[in-house]
Amino acid sequence: MRTGLQGKTALITGASRGIGKAIAHALAGEGANVVLSSRRQEALDEAAAEIRAASPGVGVLAKAAHVGDRDQAIACVDAAVTEFGGLDVLVNNAGTSPYFGPMADIEPAAAAKTVEVNQFAVVQWTQLAWRASLRERGGAIVNIASVGGLVTEHGIGYYNATKAAVIHLSRQFAMELAPRVRVNCIAPGLVKTALARALWEDNEEQIAKYTPLGRIGVPEDIASAAVFLAGDTASWMTGQTLVVDGGATIRPAIA
Ligand SMILES: NC(=O)c1ccc[n+]([C@@H]2O[C@H](COP(=O)([O-])OP(=O)(O)OC[C@H]3O[C@@H](n4cnc5c(N)ncnc54)[C@H](OP(=O)(O)O)[C@@H]3O)[C@@H](O)[C@H]2O)c1
Numbered sequence: 001m002r003t004g005l006q007g008k009t010a011l012i013t014g015a016s017r018g019i020g021k022a023i024a025h026a027l028a029g030e031g032a033n034v035v036l037s038s039r040r041q042e043a044l045d046e047a048a049a050e051i052r053a054a055s056p057g058v059g060v061l062a063k064a065a066h067v068g069d070r071d072q073a074i075a076c077v078d079a080a081v082t083e084f085g086g087l088d089v090l091v092n093n094a095g096t097s098p099y100f101g102p103m104a105d106i107e108p109a110a111a112a113k114t115v116e117v118n119q120f121a122v123v124q125w126t127q128l129a130w131r132a133s134l135r136e137r138g139g140a141i142v143n144i145a146s147v148g149g150l151v152t153e154h155g156i157g158y159y160n161a162t163k164a165a166v167i168h169l170s171r172q173f174a175m176e177l178a179p180r181v182r183v184n185c186i187a188p189g190l191v192k193t194a195l196a197r198a199l200w201e202d203n204e205e206q207i208a209k210y211t212p213l214g215r216i217g218v219p220e221d222i223a224s225a226a227v228f229l230a231g232d233t234a235s236w237m238t239g240q241t242l243v244v245d246g247g248a249t250i251r252p253a254i255a
Contacts, residue, residue: 001232002231002232002233003227003228003230003231003232003233004231004232005027005030005032005231006030007031007033008031008032008033008088008089009032009033009034009035009059009080009084009085009086009089010024010027010032010033010035010087010088010089010090010091010230011034011037011076011080011087011089011090011091011125011129012024012027012034012035012036012037012091013065013091013092013094013121013125014037014067014093014094014095014144015034015036015037015038015047015093016036016038016040016043016044016046016047017038017043017047017194018193018194018195018219019093019144019188019193019219019223020036020038020093020094021047021050021219022218022219022220022222022223023091023093023142023219023222023223023226024047025050025051025054025055025223026223026224026226026227027091027226027227028051028055028060029055030227030231031055031057031058032058033059033060033083033084034051034058034059034060034061035062035063035076035079035080035083035084036051036060036061036062036063037062037063037064037094038065038094039064039065039066040064041064044063044064045062047062048060048061048062059083059084061080061084063075063079063080064076067094067116067121067124067125068116068117068120068121068124070124073121073124073125073128074128077125077128077129077132077133078132081133086132086133086136086137087129087133087134087137087139088133088138088139089142089230090125090126090134090140090141090142091141091143091144091226092121092141092142092143093144094117094121095117095118095146095195096113096114096117096118097114097156097159097195098110099111099114099158099159100155100156100198101155102154102155102157103158106158110158111158114159114162115162118159118162118165119162119166119169122143122166122169122170123169126177126183130177134177134180134181135180135181138181139181139182140181140183140184140230140231140234141170141177141181141182141183141184142184142186142226142229143166143169143170143183143185143186144166144185144186144188144222144226145163145166145167145170145186145187145188145241146159146163146187146188147187147188147189147243147245147248147249148160148163149161149163149164149165149166149167149187150164150167150187150241150243150249151249163187166185167185167187167241170183170184170185170239170241171183174238174240175239178238182229182235182238183238183239184229184234184237184238184240184241184242185240185241185242186222186225186226186229186241186242186244187241187242187243187244188221188222188244188245189211189217189243189246189248189249190207190211190216190217190245190248191217191218191219191221191222192204192216192217192219200216211245211247211248212247212250212251213246213247214246216246217245217246221244221246222244225242225244228242
C-alpha cells in the first residue's frame with residue numbers, strides 16, 4: 001500500500017538531528033515537502049541541505065523556532081503555509097531531558113522546562129497547525145512520546161511523566177480533531193542519539209544483550225513508523241501509541 005504522502009507538506013519539530021532529522025528524510029523520501037524546525041538555524045540549514053541532496057524533487061524549508069516560544073511557533077507555521085500553501089502533517093518530535101535523578105528532588109525550573117518542551121509544545125503546535133491549515137485540509141499528527149511514558153524508571157521519572165502526558169494528549173486530540181485529523185503517537189525505546197547518550201554510551205553491548213531484537217535503536221527505526229502513521233497506510237488508525245523498542249518492553253520480568 002502507498003503512503004499517499006507525495007506532494008503533501010509535513011512540519012517536523014526537533015528536525016536538526018536524531019529522530020526528527022530521520023523522520024524528515026523519510027517523509028521527503030516519500031515525496032513530501034518538509035519544514036524543519038529546531039532552535040539553531042545553522043544546524044537546520046545543514047540538515048536541509050542533506051535532505052535536498054537525498055530527495056531532490058521535494059521542497060525543503062528550514063525555520064528556527066524554540067518549541068516553547070509561541071511567537072516563534074506561529075512564525076514557523078505561517079512560513080510553512082506561505083511557502084507550500086498549507087500543512088498536511090505535523091510531527092511533534094522536539095524533546096528535552098534536563099534533569100537526571102529522583103523525581104523527589106527535581107527543581108521547579110527543570111520541571112517547568114521539561115513540561116514546556118515535551119508536553120505543552122505538543123498542545124501549542126497542534127493548535128497552531130489545526131487553526132492554520134489542518135482543520136480545513138485534514139491531515140495527520142504524529143507525536144513522539146517514549147516507552148518511558150508506559151513504565152517506571154530510575155533517573156528520568158519526570159521526563160517520563162511528560163511522555164505519559166504526550167500519550168494521553170494524543171488520545172484526547174485524536175478524539176477532538178476526528179474525523180478531519182488523525183493523531184497517533186510513537187513510543188520509542190532507547191535510540192542512539194545525542195539526547196539519550198548518557199544512557200547508551202558506555203553500555204551499548206549490555207543494552208543489546210537485554211533487548212530481544214539484539215540491538216539499540218537507530219533513528220531510522222522510528223522514522224519508518226512515523227511515515228506509516230503519517231500516511232494513508234494508517235488511514236483507519238487514530239489515538240494509538242505504537243511502541244517501537246526492539247522488544248524491550250516485552251522482556252520477561254525474570255529471565
Ligand atoms: N533517543 C531516545 O532514546 C529516545 C527514546 C524515546 C523518545 N525519544 C524522544 O524522541 C524525540 C527526539 O529525540 P532525539 O533522541 O532525536 O534527540 P536529539 O538527537 O537530541 O534531537 C533533539 C532535537 O530537538 C531539538 N530541540 C531540543 N530542544 C528544543 C526546543 N526547546 N525547541 C525546539 N527544538 C528543540 C534539537 O535541536 P536544537 O537543540 O538545535 O534545538 C534537536 O533537533 C524527543 O521527543 C525524545 O524525547 C528519544
